[in-house]
Amino acid sequence: MKLFSKPKSDEEKLLEGCIAGKREMQRNLYDLYSKKMMAICLRYAPTNFEAEDIMQEGFVKVFANIQNFKKDCPLEFWIRRIMINTALKHLRQKSLLTVSHETEEVASISSDTYNLTGYSLDELMGIIQSLAPRYRMVFNLYAIEGYNHKEIGEMLGISEGTSKSQYSRARAILQDMLARQEHKIKEHVISK
């Protein structure tokens, strides 16, 4: 009976409109997720321009395939995954993800505690963007997205060990960068 049918949520209406190809609904979906997705794209892309290219391509993919969304996960996660895959493809096309099967010794995670509250979002984004593409990718996927090394290996076409090794190297670089950054801040405070 229609009387007892569950009212459709805004997201469902949005989905139906996008599936029907209504441009207004597509615009609403874009407005809803564009800021978060832009931040993701900025983390994976070396520059803002490339981040916009990735986001543009990613949203076109989203609208072209939205009828395939199974609703077995949140829509945001699904869109996020498309953005990440698009970024991966983008970097592969630009040959920025040259796979090096390095077998460096993987350092154990230090017990040092970090407090990044003093850093602005732009500063943190700048630190991540300064990493080499392969390190940036592994760091993003492991530290922020929460994938494990096996999944990262499958996504990037590298072994689990290589993923760990690259992450270890990326982490060391970041630690070094943060240490230098803190040193600069201290010097700046002392000089004042």
Place this chain on the structure above:
Amino acid sequence: MSSANKQERGSLEEQFRSRMQDAEALPTPDLWARIDHDLTVAENKRYKERFVMYRQLAAACFVLFMLAGALWYFQIGNQAIEPVGTTDPQMAANSTSTRPDATANNELTTETTVPAQPQAQAGAIAAVEQDNTKLAPASAEESYKSRTATGNGTAQRAAAVAPPKARQLQQEGGNDLGQPTYASAIEAEQPAELQEISVLPIVPDTKNTTSKVQSVVVRQRLPQEKSLSLPEALQAPGEPQYKTLAAASMLEKDEKENAVEKSIGKSSDKKQAYANASDSRWSVGMASGPSYFNQNIGLPEQMMPAVMHNSFAATGPTADAFSARNMESAREEYDENTDAAFSYGMEVRAGFRLTKKLKLLSGLGFIQNSARTKTSFIFRQFWYKPTTREPYELVSTIFMPSLTNGFSPDSIAVEQTNPFYVNYQYRQITVPIGLQYEGEIGSKGWHWYASGALAANFLTESKISTTSDKIPDFSYNNNKGEVSPFRKVQFSSNIGAGIGKHITESVSVVVGPEFRSYLSSMLANPDQALAPQGKPYSIGVNLGVQYMLGQNKK
């Protein structure tokens, strides 16, 4: 434990995760416009692909429809040309075979009284042997039993007397049990031996049925038949030889017939092929050809009687003496330099053969008649708008003002320039209906034709263009509702003659001159025009190809 396993999420990871997980960044405002553009392009692409798919689907449906139509047509056509006479003997045979005997004692003489039998006897060329009573219809079986019970020495088998076609159908068709359907018409009064003689030498009329008849003649004799008297020539060799002789006699006769057919030669085959082609009533064709077109529109001797120069009679537009002289030159130039341009016509025709040589033709065609004038004069008319008295100018050649008698500008000027061409172009849709008479020339597929037709020609577009930049084109498209000074519908009589040749049995090409005479002038209101009007005509060459439909299959 390897060092890799030592990894875990530390403070650094957690800090980055908490700060970056839900981070937001503002994209540039034009990013949506780019996405919107990409989406539009993708939609157009999908639409185009879908359109192409639908178009292909429509084309496939059309082809399928045409194929089905052609198949249906040929099926109906073939049924229509089946010999009508073949049905009667078969009906007669069926009526005899299924005719129920009233009683078991019913003698065979009752069967001979079936009305259809005389027809069947007239076409008798074969015998069908009832070799096994199990295979025979019930009535024949009962008849057989009654015959054996009474010791009747007459015919012990059922013989069908039917024309080849009916017999063939019987043999091929079979009954419900999958066995051949045997007819049981026999003559009771005729002794068995005579029947035997009468049926043995039977040779089919047509070569198509040869093998089937042979298989019928070679048969097993029933035990009751062994006592029958046979001709000595057949009795002496005994039973096996009898069978062989019967078959051999058939083959011998067939070979003779084949030899005779071969002696006639290939020419007869060819004639037969053309005869077959000429048997078909329907044909479709296409014709096209260039033509010479005369629009037959002249210019008046005195283009503007009212034009006065240096005159006190102000009854018409003013023009200086120079322009008046130029006007006369332009008129003479028009008369001398107006020639036919490349004109052509295309027609799709369907023909229906009324008699052996007379064919009714109709179809649909397109005609483009063209003419052109080489001139060097530009005609300028200066008018004032009636209400506002604003001046305006009309530029044309001398041809345009002659199409109407409303030519009364305030003043005119005729300017001489470098020579240029004026092209007159008239496009028409034509619907002809006519008759064509054909006759054979020799036996090699050549034929002649003479045709006459009446056609309705619908003017779709008339255009008067020039190669001069100074003069605008005048175009009237009747489909768009533009009022044209030219007649919308013109009737014409078309006369043509020529020769043709059969390329194959069904395809022939024709070539010959064709004359098209229009029954009215080009202008819609010739009485109101200054220009003297004649009836236009065109003389062209008809190049056509014709395809015979529904011809007999060999």
